[in-house]
Amino acid sequence: MASGDASRTWFSEMIDTLRQEWNSEMSWEQVITLRDRLDAMLQEIRTSRSIRPPTMWCPVCKKQTQQAPPRVSVRATILALGRFGIVAAAEVKSLETRWAKHRKENSLDRNGKLNEAVSTAAANHGPDRQSHDPAL
């Protein structure tokens, strides 16, 4: 395993897909569908290459725990457009602002799904959650 893969979110085949599928006329619904696809690719790559998430010491659980595996959020998808030179910085900034507004207006979570309002503590300590950091 190449170093850094444990916490890696963007693999080259995902960047290729983002580059091919992205277009500036996409609706948020289409962007969310693209995110779903990229996130599924990430899980597939990590599973097929047996890449385990990094471990960390959790002061709440008082033990060494495995972090939740990385996920592709809608915002991460938008930021990747800039990071990998697919979209100009000014457009990335504009997309970020519009996404934050759309997300708030529609009560969506970071993945563009309807927010189920889980408590922060539960959100940070479940096995399928975004993060295992109790400080979040």
Ligand SMILES: [Zn+2]
């Ligand atoms: Zn914990």
